[in-house]
Amino acid sequence: xxxxxxxxxxxxxxxxxxxxxxxxxxxxxxxxxxxxxxxxxxxxxxxxxxxxxxxxxxxxxxxxxxxxxxxxxxxxxxxxxxxxxxxxxxxxxxxxxxxxxxxxxxxxxxxxxxxxxxxxxxxxxxxxxxxxxxxxxxxxxxxxxxxxxxxxxxxxxxxxxxxxxxxxxxxxxxxxxxxxxxxxxxxxxxxxxxxxxxxxxxxxxxxxxxxxxxxxxxxxxxxxxxxxxxxxxxx
Amino acid sequence: xxxxxxxxxxxxxxxxxxxxxxxxxxxxxxxxxxxxxxxxxxxxxxxxxxxxxxxxxxxxxxxxxxxxxxxxxxxxxxxxxxxxxxxxxxxxxxxxxxxxxxxxxxxxxxxxxxxxxxxxxxxxxxxxxxxxxxxxxxxxxxxxxxxxxxxxxxxxxxxxxxxxxxxxxxxxxxxxxxxxxxxxxxxxxxxxxxxxxxxxxxxxxxxxxxxxxxxxxxxxxxxxxxxxxxxxxxxxxxxxxxxxxxxxxxxxxxxxxxxxxxxxxxxxxxxxxxxxxxxxxxxxxxxxxxxxxxxxxxxxxxxxxxxxxxxxxxxxxxxxxxxxxxxxxxxxxxxxxxxxxxxxxxxxxxxxxxxxxxxxxxxxxxxxxxxxxxxxxxxxxxxxxxxxxxxxxxxxxxxxxxxxxxxxxxxxxxxxxxxxxxxxxxxxxxxxxxxxxxxxxxxxxxxxxxxxxxxxxxxxxxxxxxxxxxxxxxxxxxxxxxxxxxxxxxxxxxxxxxxxxxxxxxxxxxxxxxxxxxxxxxxxxxxxxxxxxxxxxxxxxxxxxxxxxxxxxxxxxxxxxxxxxxxxxxxxxxxxxxxxxxxxxxxxxxxxxxxxxxxxxxxxxxxxxxxxxxxxxxxxxxxxxxxxxxxxxxxxxxxxxxxxxxxxxxxxxxxxxxxxxxxxxxxxxxxxxxxxxxxxxxxxxxxxxxxxxxxxxxxxxxxxxxxxxxxxxxxxxxxxxxxxxxxxxxxxxxxxxxxxxxxx
Numbered sequence: 014x015x016x017x018x019x020x021x022x023x024x025x026x027x028x029x030x031x032x033x034x035x036x037x038x039x040x041x042x043x044x045x046x047x048x049x050x051x052x053x054x055x056x057x058x059x060x061x062x063x064x065x066x067x068x069x070x071x072x073x074x075x076x077x078x079x080x081x082x083x084x085x086x087x088x089x090x091x092x093x094x095x096x097x098x099x100x101x102x103x104x105x106x107x108x109x110x111x112x113x114x115x116x117x118x119x120x121x122x123x124x125x126x127x128x129x130x131x132x133x134x135x136x137x138x139x140x141x142x143x144x145x146x147x148x149x150x151x152x153x154x155x156x157x158x159x160x161x162x163x164x165x166x167x168x169x170x171x172x173x174x175x176x177x178x179x180x181x182x183x184x185x186x187x188x189x190x191x192x193x194x195x196x197x198x199x200x201x202x203x204x205x206x207x208x209x210x211x212x213x214x215x216x217x218x219x220x221x222x223x224x225x226x227x228x229x230x231x232x233x234x235x236x237x238x239x240x241x242x243x244x245x246x247x248x
Numbered sequence: 249x250x251x252x253x254x255x256x257x258x259x260x261x262x263x264x265x266x267x268x269x270x271x272x273x274x275x276x277x278x279x280x281x282x283x284x285x286x287x288x289x290x291x292x293x294x295x296x297x298x299x300x301x302x303x304x305x306x307x308x309x310x311x312x313x314x315x316x317x318x319x320x321x322x323x324x325x326x327x328x329x330x331x332x333x334x335x336x337x338x339x340x341x342x343x344x345x346x347x348x349x350x351x352x353x354x355x356x357x358x359x360x361x362x363x364x365x366x367x368x369x370x371x372x373x374x375x376x377x378x379x380x381x382x383x384x385x386x387x388x389x390x391x392x393x394x395x396x397x398x399x400x401x402x403x404x405x406x407x408x409x410x411x412x413x414x415x416x417x418x419x420x421x422x423x424x425x426x427x428x429x430x431x432x433x434x435x436x437x438x439x440x441x442x443x444x445x446x447x448x449x450x451x452x453x454x455x456x457x458x459x460x461x462x463x464x465x466x467x468x469x470x471x472x473x474x475x476x477x478x479x480x481x482x483x484x485x486x487x488x489x490x491x492x493x494x495x496x497x498x499x500x501x502x503x504x505x506x507x508x509x510x511x512x513x514x515x516x517x518x519x520x521x522x523x524x525x526x527x528x529x530x531x532x533x534x535x536x537x538x539x540x541x542x543x544x545x546x547x548x549x550x551x552x553x554x555x556x557x558x559x560x561x562x563x564x565x566x567x568x569x570x571x572x573x574x575x576x577x578x579x580x581x582x583x584x585x586x587x588x589x590x591x592x593x594x595x596x597x598x599x600x601x602x603x604x605x606x607x608x609x610x611x612x613x614x615x616x617x618x619x620x621x622x623x624x625x626x627x628x629x630x631x632x633x634x635x636x637x638x639x640x641x642x643x644x645x646x647x648x649x650x651x652x653x654x655x656x657x658x659x660x661x662x663x664x665x666x667x668x669x670x671x672x673x674x675x676x677x678x679x680x681x682x683x684x685x686x687x688x689x690x691x692x693x694x695x696x697x698x699x700x701x702x703x704x705x706x707x708x709x710x711x712x713x714x715x716x717x718x719x720x721x722x723x724x725x726x727x728x729x730x731x732x733x734x735x736x737x738x739x740x741x742x743x744x745x746x747x748x749x750x751x752x753x754x755x756x757x758x759x760x761x762x763x764x765x766x767x768x769x770x771x772x773x774x775x776x777x778x779x780x781x782x783x784x785x786x787x788x789x790x791x792x793x794x795x796x797x798x799x800x801x802x803x804x805x806x807x808x809x810x811x812x813x814x815x816x817x818x819x820x821x822x823x824x825x826x827x828x829x830x831x832x833x834x835x836x837x838x839x840x841x842x843x844x845x846x847x848x849x850x851x852x853x854x855x856x857x858x859x860x861x862x863x864x865x866x867x868x869x870x871x872x873x874x875x876x877x878x879x880x881x882x883x884x885x886x887x888x889x890x891x892x893x894x895x896x897x898x899x900x901x902x903x904x905x906x907x908x909x910x911x912x913x914x915x916x917x918x919x920x921x922x923x924x925x926x927x928x929x930x931x932x933x934x935x936x937x938x939x940x941x942x943x944x945x946x947x948x949x950x951x952x953x954x955x956x957x958x959x960x961x962x963x964x965x966x967x968x969x970x971x972x973x974x975x976x977x978x979x980x981x982x983x984x985x986x987x988x989x990x991x992x
Contacts, residue, residue, distance in 0.1 A: 029489050032405070068679075070489060222678070231681060232686065
């Protein structure tokens with residue numbers, strides 16, 4: 014795949030996706046980089062060199078979140094794009110789709126509160142040695158909105174050891190002092206995990222919404238560095 | 249064959265209404281026609297009891313592009329942009345099936361918004377339940393209504409940014425679910441619902457039609473009783489994913505200029521949507537029920553015609569555009585069928601294939617529908633109402649029983665006062681990334697991307713006040729929304745209302761209604777706020793007992809510069825705290841305790857007079873607040889409302905995570921009256937100490953009383969050395985009490 018030097022983001026759109034314009038706004042209006050929407054029925058796109066799978070309720074999420082979206086034609090392109098080292102970030106429902114697609118390990122369960130949760134949550138940057146959070150200092154405590162029904166990340170013991178050994182855990186829920194314990198865990202996620210990457214470190218999934226906190230008027234611009242990191246790390 | 253002579257009453261029609269139908273048709277209607285009349289003439293669709301009074305609303309003004317009469321009202325906010333909004337009730341469905349009732353209420357109001365060519369940008373809601381601590385059933389209703397609203401709006405990707413929730417025993421048998429949605433449109437892309445152009449076609453877009461919601465409009469126009477449970481099948485089932493797809497399809501069709509008119513299908517389904525389109529265009533329509541995609545093939549014509557299956561829209565198109573429209577619908581995998589044609593005979597004709605199965609003159613369903621002006625009479629409960637709700641010894645009793653800290657904690661832990669965080673954390677209130685002021689403050693604020701503007705919304709309605717004095721209660725409802733907007737730095741430019749009342753055929757209820765309407769008219773005139781849309785919900789009674797009259801007002805405000813958005817939280821240590829609008833020398837006969845939260849909590853009664861309001865003075869206070877914000881002299885503003893001055897101060901502390909040292913003058917040397925009366929026209933602001941003089945000067949010129957009542961700082965809220973509590977403890981009580989109650 015010929016990678017353009019300039020960043021050109023593709024934002025996937027499934028029926029029911031609802032954060033595509035929010036991502037577009039951040040990339041295009043705030044960070045001033047090129048981006049476009051890619052409809053799920055497309056089979057490939059040769060122009061882009063980074064992919065965002067935005068949040069929402071693809072196909073209503075009436076089955077498991079993301080379970081139907083993974084069968085869309087565009088997903089085989091995403092697989093191929095990722096296998097060649099292209100950067101892919103899945104946010105919220107996008108994270109769920111990446112899990113269903115097995116581009117990331119583990120699975121998502123319903124929040125242990127059994128309720129949709131919408132609020133700002135503190136996050137600790139566990140790893141900054143990847144193309145998605147390199148713009149943060151390792152260990153930094155940031156704050157981003159979480160907005161989900163199913164953000165209770167689960168992985169079996171062996172998988173968890175793998176994640177740790179390969180530094181694949183990127184973000185964890187914490188409190189304002191950076192403590193990651195049960196009281197700072199909003200949804201029951203194993204070891205407070207909020208975001209992980211794959212072994213190759215080019216596919217990233219996170220439940221919080223970085224696109225929703227890139228401007229001070231919205232209460233926080235802590236999310237910008239996710240997109241800036243990607244821009245700076247596009248091959 | 250059903251005998252219509254026996255059936256009309258079952259469909260909610262009165263004898264003289266049935267006679268009127270016969271005289272219009274010059275024959276007996278068949279069952280299909282009778283069903284159509286029954287839904288079109290239902291209170292819900294025809295506004296037959298309220299129309300004569302609603303017409304007196306002020307509906308025009310500087311910003312108004314569209315007043316009542318369309319799917320939603322429209323205001324011009326400059327730069328070729330418009331906001332479109334409306335509020336609607338879904339009370340009865342929610343009372344018998346809270347999850348779907350609330351969900352489809354949201355779905356319906358959202359369709360009203362995009363039917364005008366606007367993209368929905370936020371929703372609000374106003375909810376009323378019985379007291380949470382009285383029964384598990386009230387908790388169940390509350391829990392499921394909130395879940396229904398959340399699941400629908402969250403899936404649609406429309407932020408639910410605010411609203412209000414009150415609990416009072418008056419709503420025990422009849423909860424209120426009023427939902428509002430707001431859209432943003434390009435002025436030149438707005439569309440209306442009028443049918444025109446002989447030969448143009450009506451296309452049904454969206455879900456297939458099923459048996460859900462048959463006679464929902466009739467159900468909404470009746471009192472609740474033991475048989476209401478059996479009406480559960482009258483409640484529709486929502487599919488927010490389908491609605492999201494329908495929304496995107498309709499906006500794409502509009503963007504490509506493929507449709508000429510758009511109308512949502514709500515109450516009374518295909519019937520009311522198509523009849524309204526025909527009536528507005530003064531044309532006839534031929535509808536073919538055989539063309540309607542069905543979920544159950546065995547459905548008979550009358551069921552198809554009045555089914556309230558959700559997520560359906562009716563579009564007016566030129567026949568030549570159909571193929572292109574069909575292609576777009578296919579791309580999104582949704583139905584798209586021509587079901588009707590515009591004719592010039594002004595008849596509403598229903599066909600099944602080639603067979604004519606019903607024929608009704610259009611206008612007899614709309615303009616010529618019955619209008620009632622019911623008898624009205626001051627209700628008996630008001631004839632013996634005491635003037636004063638409390639006497640000196642009552643205050644003394646309370647002070648003997650409880651410390652001031654205890655009284656304060658009881659007030660802020662009341663579900664009517666404490667944070668509704670438990671509610672709004674279940675709503676996605678941030679999607680679309682425009683929410684500039686998060687829920688909890690006086691108003692919710694949405695910035696408009698790529699401009700300097702923002703729009704703010706506040707909704708309010710106090711059933712207790714309106715029960716005591718409907719006219720003044722209505723004045724206060726409008727005044728409070730405008731005051732909330734002023735506290736955020738927004739100029740009120742238009743409102744929508746949801747008027748929830750009992751059975752209007754009872755003279756006492758119609759008297760309440762009439763007085764509330766007059767109050768709204770007066771307030772709108774003084775504040776210069778037009779009513780641009782709204783909804784009336786009558787028959788909110790259970791087992792013969794009516795709810796408190798509850799007009800819910802939702803007002804929109806415009807903020808020209810997002811930099812000037814103000815919220816209610818105290819900002820910095822040492823800032824000066826000022827109370828605007830209170831004149832200690834101005835003695836009133838009214839203790840402003842009637843209908844208060846204090847009275848409810850400590851005396852369990854709704855009595856006395858509703859708080860006084862001088863609407864002209866109120867307007868001056870609001871203008872002052874707006875001016876001080878515009879001059880950047882104040883850092884926070886928060887009005888005094890339910891719970892009184894102590895609650896206002898506490899909330900500014902809570903939202904700013906700051907303590908405060910308060911030392912305010914006392915009203916009649918009575919601490920409780922000073923801090924818990926719900927005296928109107930007061931705003932607590934904070935400012936840099938060096939700005940005080942400028943504020944004082946401005947207020948003196950405007951003859952607005954002001955009083956320095958304290959300073960921001962520390963970790964304690966200290967009020968006149970009588971209340972002394974750590975701010976962490978206050979936040980804990982305030983933030984978590986509803987969750988605590990809900991998990992018991």
